[in-house]
Amino acid sequence: MTKVAVVGLGIMGRGMAANLAASGHDVVVWNRTPGRLPELPEAAGPAQAAAGAEVVFEVTADDASSRQVWLGADGILAGARPGTVLVSSATLSVEWVSELAARCAERGLSFYDMPVTGGAEGARTGNLVMLVGGDPDRPAVLDGVLPAISRQVSHFGPAGAGTRFKLVLNALQAAHLAAFGEAISMAAAAGLDLDQVGRALVERPGGVISQMAWSNLVTPPEPINFSAGWAAKDLSYARRMDAGAHRPVLDAVLSLFSRAVAEGHAQEDWSIVNRLDSPPAPISAARS
Incomplete structure (x- = not known):
């Protein structure tokens, strides 16, 4: 003990x-x-x-x-x-x-x-x-x-290497989450069946973030998994770690999460970034 x-x-x-x-x-x-x-x-x-x-x-x-x-x-x-x-x-x-x-x-x-x-x-x-x-x-x-x-x-x-990797990891995960929501919005605009699209995206490209993004888009989690405010904080730390470098994706994702915080969503699950503008049509269920 x-x-x-x-x-x-x-x-x-x-x-x-x-x-x-x-x-x-x-x-x-x-x-x-x-x-x-x-x-x-x-x-x-x-x-x-x-x-x-x-x-x-x-x-x-x-x-x-x-x-x-x-x-x-x-x-x-x-x-x-x-x-x-x-x-x-x-x-x-x-x-x-x-x-x-x-x-x-x-x-x-x-x-x-x-x-x-x-x-x-x-x-x-x-x-x-x-x-x-x-x-x-x-x-x-x-x-x-x-x-x-x-x-x-x-x-x-x-010492410090674990933190550096965590910031890299969180930046990639946040970009994946945001891109998944944008893909669903594109599918909605194209008139596709969103249940079918969501299941297919979870299968390919797949991965834990795709599964989480799809599930959270269907039913916002309660309690939350990770807040938009925490994501914005981590992305800002990642940007400071890489200050001066050309990182257009990181900058775009940081801007998106910063906007979510500015609009009062800091305490909501980070999947809120996928519902900031035009949420997709109602989705019946999250299925993998």
């Missing part, structure tokens, strides 16, 4: 904490809004959570919230002890992750950026994919807890 702290209990953090506890680990949580997981003990702050933990997972929303829980007077670094393994599983900017990794190194603390993919269902079922940056020789204590929350651990290089 490992003592684990989870700081941040959004969609991903709640699933991770619940699965860690279900696997027999000693889990303490902290969230800005208390009571998200009343069945688990809650620390008074991030520092207290870190002080009693062998492994700390931070799963906050963005750079600002991450910086606060790490560097605040009651932050993780204020409580972390020598030997504690520190993990950021949030999707953050490259600049902030680089700074955070350097601050941990200055204190001799083991740090990994380990953003996740797999969505709400992956978090709920313990089938996330961990996208890792850091020392490839991971401490045994960390490898002992990862099976409780993930089905795959993919290492991309030194």
Whole structure:
């Protein structure tokens, strides 16, 4: 049994904490809004959570919230002890992750950026994919807890590499989602049967994003899988990572999600981008 702290209990953090506890680990949580997981003990702050933990997972929303829980007077670094393994599983900017990794190194603390993919269902079922940056020789204590929350651990290089890959991945997924919705709109304008078109697109080109896009277009998910606001944030971080490069697709997709946020859809599922203009005719059912 490992003592684990989870700081941040959004969609991903709640699933991770619940699965860690279900696997027999000693889990303490902290969230800005208390009571998200009343069945688990809650620390008074991030520092207290870190002080009693062998492994700390931070799963906050963005750079600002991450910086606060790490560097605040009651932050993780204020409580972390020598030997504690520190993990950021949030999707953050490259600049902030680089700074955070350097601050941990200055204190001799083991740090990994380990953003996740797999969505709400992956978090709920313990089938996330961990996208890792850091020392490839991971401490045994960390490898002992990862099976409780993930089905795959993919290492991309030194600290910061996991974040870089996650931003690339999210940019591609957002482009795919937006393009799927545009294809459905084209099919509607052409007078095609949208049930037939949707099923065919899920089959070819297929893939998990096509399946998700089709399902979400038919029935907007509740609860959401991933918000338009989070997508816009991740795309903006991706653009900053690649500033100055000619990226017309990324720029177009970022503009689309930024528009969704500006029009008040930040808290809706990111599939809302496919319904911003002229939604397709009613679709009877999502079928693969």
